[in-house]
Amino acid sequence: MAGKIYLIPMTLGDIPVENVIPDIVKRIINSIDVYIVENVRTTRRYLSKCGIEKPINELVFFELNKFTKPHELEKYIEPIFQNQNIGIVSEAGIAGVADPGAEIVKLAHKKGIQVVPLSGPSSIILALSASGMNGQNFAFNGYLPVNSDERKKQILFLEKRSKTENQAQIFMETPYRNNQMIDDILSICNLETNLCIATDITLDTEFIRTQNIQLWKVNKPNLNKRPTIFIIMSK
Amino acid sequence: MAGKIYLIPMTLGDIPVENVIPDIVKRIINSIDVYIVENVRTTRRYLSKCGIEKPINELVFFELNKFTKPHELEKYIEPIFQNQNIGIVSEAGIAGVADPGAEIVKLAHKKGIQVVPLSGPSSIILALSASGMNGQNFAFNGYLPVNSDERKKQILFLEKRSKTENQAQIFMETPYRNNQMIDDILSICNLETNLCIATDITLDTEFIRTQNIQLWKVNKPNLNKRPTIFIIMSK
Numbered sequence: 135m136a137g138k139i140y141l142i143p144m145t146l147g148d149i150p151v152e153n154v155i156p157d158i159v160k161r162i163i164n165s166i167d168v169y170i171v172e173n174v175r176t177t178r179r180y181l182s183k184c185g186i187e188k189p190i191n192e193l194v195f196f197e198l199n200k201f202t203k204p205h206e207l208e209k210y211i212e213p214i215f216q217n218q219n220i221g222i223v224s225e226a227g228i229a230g231v232a233d234p235g236a237e238i239v240k241l242a243h244k245k246g247i248q249v250v251p252l253s254g255p256s257s258i259i260l261a262l263s264a265s266g267m268n269g270q271n272f273a274f275n276g277y278l279p280v281n282s283d284e285r286k287k288q289i290l291f292l293e294k295r296s297k298t299e300n301q302a303q304i305f306m307e308t309p310y311r312n313n314q315m316i317d318d319i320l321s322i323c324n325l326e327t328n329l330c331i332a333t334d335i336t337l338d339t340e341f342i343r344t345q346n347i348q349l350w351k352v353n354k355p356n357l358n359k360r361p362t363i364f365i366i367m368s369k
Numbered sequence: 370m371a372g373k374i375y376l377i378p379m380t381l382g383d384i385p386v387e388n389v390i391p392d393i394v395k396r397i398i399n400s401i402d403v404y405i406v407e408n409v410r411t412t413r414r415y416l417s418k419c420g421i422e423k424p425i426n427e428l429v430f431f432e433l434n435k436f437t438k439p440h441e442l443e444k445y446i447e448p449i450f451q452n453q454n455i456g457i458v459s460e461a462g463i464a465g466v467a468d469p470g471a472e473i474v475k476l477a478h479k480k481g482i483q484v485v486p487l488s489g490p491s492s493i494i495l496a497l498s499a500s501g502m503n504g505q506n507f508a509f510n511g512y513l514p515v516n517s518d519e520r521k522k523q524i525l526f527l528e529k530r531s532k533t534e535n536q537a538q539i540f541m542e543t544p545y546r547n548n549q550m551i552d553d554i555l556s557i558c559n560l561e562t563n564l565c566i567a568t569d570i571t572l573d574t575e576f577i578r579t580q581n582i583q584l585w586k587v588n589k590p591n592l593n594k595r596p597t598i599f600i601i602m603s604k
C-alpha cells in the first residue's frame with residue numbers, strides 16, 4: 135500500500151484562510167503526518183491557522199531548499215511506501231509551481247506515486263483573469279534578468295512576441311525591485327502596448343489595472359516591496 | 370459611488386463546492402444582485418449549491434456568449450454606476466480565463482471599474498503543479514488545430530520550443546477528440562520527450578501522470594470525453 139503526495143496551497147499573505155483556501159484542505163491536513171516544506175516555522179504557523187487537529191509537534195517535517203541534495207529527496211518520500219501521506223506546502227500560493235516542491239513531484243512520477251494537487255490562489259492566474267487579456271494563449275516567464283540592459287532587451291522581446299503570437303506575456307520581479315521594473319517597461323515599450331499591473335493580489339490592498347503605456351506614464355504607481363505580476367500585450 | 374466586478378470561480382465538475390471553492394465566495398454572492406454569465410441555468414444551480422441566501426428569482430442575469438454584441442456589454446455593466454456589484458461566473462474554473470467574461474473585464478478597465486478575482490480551481494495551474502515540470506517558465510496554448518496535419522505540425526513546434534526555451538508547453542483538446550490528440554502526440558514526438566496527461570482534475574476519477582513518450586506508448590490511456598490538460602517538455 136502506498137500513500138499519496140498532496141500539494142497544499144497557502145495564502146498569498148496574512149489574510150484569513152477561508153478567503154482563498156477551500157475547506158477540503160483543513161480535512162486533508164488531518165490525514166497527513168509527514169511534510170516536505172521550504173520553511174518549517176511558517177508551515178507550522180499556517181497549519182495551525184488552518185485549524186489542524188493533529189498535535190503539530192508529532193508531525194515530521196523535512197526541509198526542502200536549494201541546498202537539499204538528490205539522495206535526501208529519496209529519503210523524504212520513503213514514508214509513502216509505509217502507506218503514509220505526504221504534504222508539500224508552498225510558501226505562497228500553489229505548491230509545485232515555481233518552488234522547490236517540483237523536484238519532489240518529479241521524483242514521485244518516476245516512482246509511480248500519486249500526486250494530488252489542491253486548489254488555491256495562483257497569483258499568475260488571478261492576475262491574468264482580472265487583466266482582461268488573452269486567457270487562451272499566454273506565457274509565464276518567471277523573473278526577468280536583474281541587469282537593466284538585459285532586462286530591457288527581454289521586455290522588448292516579450293512585447294514583440296505578445297504581438298506576433300497574440301500571446302499575453304506574464305512576468306514578475308523581486309518586490310523591492312518593482313519600481314525599477316516599471317521604469318524600464320515605461321521607458322522602452324510602445325505607447326499603445328497594454329500593461330496590466332496586479333499588486334497585492336487577494337490582500338486588502340489589492341490593486342489591478344490594465345491600461346496602455348501612455349496612460350501608465352502619467353500615473354505611475356509606487357510598487358516598492360509589494361508583490362506584483364506584470365502582463366504585457368502589444369497591439 | 371461604483372460597484373465592483375467579482376470574478377466568481379466554479380467547480381470543474383459535479384463535486385462538493387467546498388473541495389475547491391473558498392468560503393468567501395459564499396459570502397460574496399450574497400452581496401451581488403446582477404450576474405453576467407454564459408449559461409443562466411447552470412449559474413442558478415451553482416449559486417444555490419453555494420448556499421446563496423438571496424432569492425435567486427430576484428437576481429438579474431445577463432447572458433454573455435459569442436452572439437453578444439459590444440453595445441450590449443455596455444448595458445450589462447450599467448448597474449455598476451448605481452453602486453451595484455456584478456458577478457461574472459465561469460462555466461468551469463476561474464472566470465475570465467479562456468471564457469467570454471474577459472470581454473467584460475476589458476471594458477471594466479476602460480471605464481476604471483474595479484475587478485476582483487476570486488481564488489478557485491484552475492485546471493491549467495493544477496495540472497502544471499502536479500506535473501513536476503517547469504513552473505518558472507510555461508506557456509498555455511489553448512486548443513490546437515482540429516486538422517490532424519496542422520495539429521501535428523503545431524505539436525512538433527511546441528515540442529521544439531519546450532527544448533529551445535526550456536518552457537513547458539500546455540494545451541488542451543475538446544474531450545471527445547482527446548484520443549486522436551494522444552495518438553498524434555505519440556506518433557510524432559521524440560521517445561525521450563516528457564508528456565504529462567492530467568485528466569478529470571479535482572474529480573474522484575482524477576488521473577495525473579508524467580512520463581516519457583516511450584512509456585506512454587506501451588500504456589496508452591483512454592481519455593475519450595474526459596477533460597484533459599496535456600503538457601510537453603522535451604529533454
